[in-house]
Amino acid sequence: MASYLLAIDQGTTSSRAIIFGKDGLPAASAQMEFTQHFPHDGWVEHDPEEIWSSTLSVCKEAISKSGVDASEIAGIGITNQRETTIVWDRDSGEPIYNAIVWQDRRTADICETLKAAGLEEDVVQKTGLLIDPYFSATKISWILDHVEGARAKAEQGKLAFGTVDSFLLWRLTGGKSHKTDATNASRTSLFDIHTQEWDETLLSAFNVPRSVLPEVLDSSDDFGITESALLGAPVPICGIAGDQQAALIGQACFQPGMAKSTYGTGCFLMLNTGDKPVRSENRLLTTVAYRLNGKATYAVEGSIFVAGATIQWLRDGLQLIDSASKAEAMAVETGSDNPVYLVPAFTGLGAPYWDPHARGAIHGLTRDTGIADIVTAGLQSVCYQTKDLVRAMQNDGASYKALRVDGGMVVNNWLMQFLSDVLNVTVDRPKITETTALGVAYLAGLKVGLYEGLDEISELWHREHRFEPNMQPEKREKLYSGWLDAVERVR
Numbered sequence: 001m002a003s004y005l006l007a008i009d010q011g012t013t014s015s016r017a018i019i020f021g022k023d024g025l026p027a028a029s030a031q032m033e034f035t036q037h038f039p040h041d042g043w044v045e046h047d048p049e050e051i052w053s054s055t056l057s058v059c060k061e062a063i064s065k066s067g068v069d070a071s072e073i074a075g076i077g078i079t080n081q082r083e084t085t086i087v088w089d090r091d092s093g094e095p096i097y098n099a100i101v102w103q104d105r106r107t108a109d110i111c112e113t114l115k116a117a118g119l120e121e122d123v124v125q126k127t128g129l130l131i132d133p134y135f136s137a138t139k140i141s142w143i144l145d146h147v148e149g150a151r152a153k154a155e156q157g158k159l160a161f162g163t164v165d166s167f168l169l170w171r172l173t174g175g176k177s178h179k180t181d182a183t184n185a186s187r188t189s190l191f192d193i194h195t196q197e198w199d200e201t202l203l204s205a206f207n208v209p210r211s212v213l214p215e216v217l218d219s220s221d222d223f224g225i226t227e228s229a230l231l232g233a234p235v236p237i238c239g240i241a242g243d244q245q246a247a248l249i250g251q252a253c254f255q256p257g258m259a260k261s262t263y264g265t266g267c268f269l270m271l272n273t274g275d276k277p278v279r280s281e282n283r284l285l286t287t288v289a290y291r292l293n294g295k296a297t298y299a300v301e302g303s304i305f306v307a308g309a310t311i312q313w314l315r316d317g318l319q320l321i322d323s324a325s326k327a328e329a330m331a332v333e334t335g336s337d338n339p340v341y342l343v344p345a346f347t348g349l350g351a352p353y354w355d356p357h358a359r360g361a362i363h364g365l366t367r368d369t370g371i372a373d374i375v376t377a378g379l380q381s382v383c384y385q386t387k388d389l390v391r392a393m394q395n396d397g398a399s400y401k402a403l404r405v406d407g408g409m410v411v412n413n414w415l416m417q418f419l420s421d422v423l424n425v426t427v428d429r430p431k432i433t434e435t436t437a438l439g440v441a442y443l444a445g446l447k448v449g450l451y452e453g454l455d456e457i458s459e460l461w462h463r464e465h466r467f468e469p470n471m472q473p474e475k476r477e478k479l480y481s482g483w484l485d486a487v488e489r490v491r
Contacts, residue, residue, distance in 0.1 A: 002074040005444050006062070006235065007437035008055060010164050011243065012081045012101065012265040013312070015054040017062040018434060019073070020441040022450050024460040026434065028066035030058040037098065042105035042347055042356075045098040048086050051164060052171050059231060070233035075448040076172075076226065077239030077440025079246035080164035081265075082187045085139035087150070087161050087212065093175050095167075096147050096159065100139040103266075103305055103347045107138035108356040114138075119205055126192045126199055128277060128286025133348075133356055134303070136163060137189035137206040144207075154209045161212040163187070165240045169223055172237060177224030180214040182291035183245040191216070193277055193288055196296060219245070219290045220443040239443025243436050244268040245289055248299065249443065250435030251404040252461040254454045259393075259400060262436065263409035266350070267307035267382060269389045270299045271398055282392035283352040292446070300396065302351040302389030306344040306360075308409050310378045313346070320371045324408075330372040331379050331414045336421065336471070336479070340364045341384075341486035342377040352392040355491050363486040382409065383419045384483040390423055402426040406435040413465075421471035422480065431464040 004027065009016040013036065018029040032054040037045040063070060083102035088095045100106070111131045114120070120131045129135055140161050144151040153159050162170065166180045185191040185198075190208060192199040198213055217223060223237040241249065244262060248270050251260040256274035261267060270289070277286045277298040289299035311324045321327060341363045348356035362374060390400065403425050410416055410429050420427040432438055445451045 002072050003450065004066070004068050004073045005441040005450070006059065006073050006076045007441040008059060008076065008078045008168065009243070009437040010051060010055055010078070010080045010168060012103070015051065015058050016437065017055070017058040018437045018441070019062050019066040019068055020438065022445065024432065024438060024442070026432070027068065028062050030061035030065065032058050040106070042108070044101040044104040044347065046084070046101055048088070048095040048099045048167060051099060052168065055168055056230065063231060070231040070235060073235050074450060075236050075238035075444035077444035078165045078168055078237065079241055079243050079436050079440040080168070080184070082163060082184060082242035082244065083134055083136050084164050085136045085143065085161065086164065086167045087140065087143045087159055088167065088170070090158055090160050093170065096150055097143045099164070100143065102134055104139065105133045105348050105356045107133040107142050110138045110142070111356070114205070123189055123202065124279070126194070126202060127186065127189050128193050128279070129187070129189050130283065130285070130354055131189070132354055134350070135187060135189040137202070137208060140212070141207045154212050157211040159212050160214070162214055166214045169237060169240070172226045172230060173224035174227045178214045179217055179223050181217055181219045181221065181240040182288045182296060183219055183242045184240065185216045186288040187242060193286065193296070193298070196291070218292055218294060220292055220447045222447070236448065238447035239440045241290060241440055241443060244270055244301065245299070246439030247406055247436045248272065248289055248439065250437070250439030251406060251430065252458040253404060254458060257399070258404070260404040260406065260435070261386060263307050263382060263405065263407035265307065265309045267304035267386060269302045269386060269393070271393055273298050273300055278396070280392070280396050282395045283354055284389070284392050284396065285351070300393060300398070302392060304385040304389070305347050305350045307382045307385070308407070309346070310342065310344040310381060311409070313344070314375055314378050320375055327375050327379055328412045328414050331376040334372045334376040336418055338373055338376050338380060339482070340369055340373045340377040341483055342374065342381045343486050343490045344378070344381055345490050349487070349491070351389055353487070353491065358490045361486070361490045363489060379412070379415050380418060382415065383422045384480060386419060387422050387480060390425070400425045402428050404428050404430065406430065406433050416467045417470070420467040420469045422476060424469045424476065426469070427467040428463050429465045429467070431462045
């Protein structure tokens with residue numbers, strides 16, 4: 001019996017594929033970085049063909065490394081960088097424009113116009129989101145208005161829109177499946193999270209034709225079957241979830257009040273609120289955590305646009321370090337009493353500020369500031385931004401016993417200890433930190449019957465290390481107030 005699962009994790013800076021066994025342990029993986037395009041200030045794009053080719057390449061490599069035959073793979077799960085928007089021709093399957101990435105701020109003026117027209121309350125009420133360039137709706141509209149003839153073709157039903165999961169699904173199934181799941185749909189600003197349907201009023205307000213939209217399924221569902229030639233055998237695609245929701249599932253945060261924070265390109269803190277959507281009064285987002293058997297579970301989320309990308313910038317942009325792993329040793333040397341603050345508002349500020357016009361800055365520089373201080377400040381900025389989110393959630397009435405962390409940055413012990421200290425919360429790091437990929441593997445496994453339910457998946461979660469807060473309250477407050485001052489200076 002086929003008992004392996006293939007997880008496709010299509011992220012912002014790289015495409016990854018991991019083969020998991022039923023025990024939730026990885027058998028093999030492959031990863032490939034791809035090009036980031038910055039055509040103008042605040043614009044971020046990807047080449048959809050490079051997204052596709054890198055994804056297909058890592059899938060083949062992971063299967064080859066594992067020694068598993070494609071016929072032994074019970075199901076595929078796809079998780080993706082959310083909100084990133086692709087529009088393609090239904091006949092040729094070719095994108096009509098580059099993918100506009102979630103970080104992109106080109107539609108800031110459109111968003112201001114929509115807010116001025118009084119649309120935001122309706123958007124918040126129906127979608128749980130704010131009006132911001134982050135989400136897909138204004139990106140779709142921009143593409144249709146800026147690519148010659150696109151809007152007319154869309155009105156004729158000749159174009160398809162999808163977040164990256166939908167685009168990959170289309171390609172994997174040879175154009176047979178134009179579908180997405182409820183978690184990705186909930187990030188478009190066009191999907192009513194209460195009725196679980198595309199909303200005609202919002203489609204009209206954002207000027208998006210209904211004909212371009214994918215069908216919305218559960219997160220664990222029958223999405224389609226891969227073309228045999230692609231992987232060597234036809235494999236069912238049975239799980240889809242946006243990357244942060246997938247990480248919540250991979251962290252087994254199935255009970256209301258459980259929370260995870262993912263540290264990848266950005267940082268995303270998500271708190272399970274159960275079967276009721278909870279509206280934030282502190283500019284956090286209400287979103288679909290997952291939908292199983294037609295029943296939605298909800299979450300409150302805070303989004304930070306730049307986390308790991310800060311260290312990438314210090315490495316590639318400023319060339320202060322030659323590898324991300326050097327940052328930990330520098331932070332150990334510098335210590336937490338760092339008077340330098342790096343505010344990485346490269347593409348504006350996310351929650352709870354939602355300021356698309358803010359730009360990055362380094363504060364507190366003196367003649368004796370060195371490279372180690374700036375690198376340490378980059379790491380600390382991730383923790384301070386997380387505290388912004390935690391404080392907003394606490395003001396909304398949430399309480400934390402522990403925070404489960406994942407993503408590429410959490411291997412840094414100094415960073416995790418500083419996070420625990422600044423938050424004054426226990427931080428738990430799991431044995432498997434690739435929880436985003438693991439989450440969609442679980443979703444696929446649920447659909448094909450490898451797992452009976454969420455309880456069985458919960459038992460597969462194991463803690464690798466626990467970080468306990470060990471900082472004096474006065475020091476914590478002093479460091480954080482310095483951060484708040486630095487943030488105000490860039491706004």
